[in-house]
Amino acid sequence: MTVEVIGFGLAGACVALRLQEQGVRVRVVDDGLAGSTLVAAGLVNPVAGRNFEPSSRVQDAWDEAEAFYCDLDVTLWHPLPIKRLWRDEKDRAKFERKREIVSPWIESVDEEGVTWNQGGWLETARFLTIARERFCKNGGIISRAQDEVDQRIWCTGSAGLIRGEFGEVGHRCAKGEILTVKICDWNEKRILTKNGWLIPLGGDLYRVGATYDWDGLETGPSDDGRARVEKILRGFTQRDFEVMDHVAGVRPIIHRSEAVVLFKEEKGWMLNGLGSKGVIYAPSVARDLVEKVISEAELSG
């Protein structure tokens, strides 16, 4: 069986490598336009969002993701404690109401906030480079789309959702902007979250973000986005900073960052909608999808 994977972002890379693990011949078609994987912060947070809600099946997905990325290259994955700072008294009260539900992830609680016992970030852009190398080393082919293929899997991210490739799916894709800043001698080593997040990259560099915009999806970095990210940064520190980089991308969202797998007879399979939780879920969702594709192919002879 030969499978064509369209799109080589996080989703397509995981699908292509999972197919190869099962001995399937794979061809990848990617249009080379930068997808969201290239700009993503790669943050993995067991209890993200305003309402202290753990992501579903988070522990299993986490274990599988960590093993998958570390098998490619252990230096891609940066485990770091996450400190979720209180926004205000109401926020802290909300945490107290959810405390039991999130207790598996609590390392400690103090006047500043709660520290989760798991956290980290993946170098998503470098992941793509290394995944591509592994894919090619395993005999994978990167080419133009071709007619002769047994199955197709569309992993085209927000571009595919905005084009309406799978028709009625609908989307809630959200543009996001991120700054890389230099803050001298701060020495903050934890990931901080509050109204956004801040990731220490090492040395005096930090990534901070991100905005969420549901309109104007096609435009790049903006002055307004930069101002809003700077405001997020001010929620973490009053120190002087220098902006070193400013990027924007569009998160592929269908419903609450839950991955969606679809099949259409005339097109093939789709994996999309990874949203803000792509890093944690992509490896396990890709494995599930590959198992389905293989078992359907076996059933249809």
Ligand SMILES: Cc1cc2nc3c(=O)[nH]c(=O)nc-3n(C[C@H](O)[C@H](O)[C@H](O)COP(=O)(O)OP(=O)(O)OC[C@H]3O[C@@H](n4cnc5c(N)ncnc54)[C@H](O)[C@@H]3O)c2cc1C
């Ligand atoms: C600002 C920002 C911050 C983020 N932060 C995080 C985070 O902290 N943690 C996290 O888990 N996630 C984060 N994300 C989300 C993360 O980027 C996505 O979940 C994930 O990268 C989506 O991967 P994908 O493969 O579905 O899409 P993409 O990475 O967009 O890949 C799709 C690929 O398909 C190609 N393509 C599209 N159409 C075609 C076509 N017709 N033919 C050929 N190729 C095609 C594109 O060029 C692209 O290479 C963030 C995203 C943004 C924008």
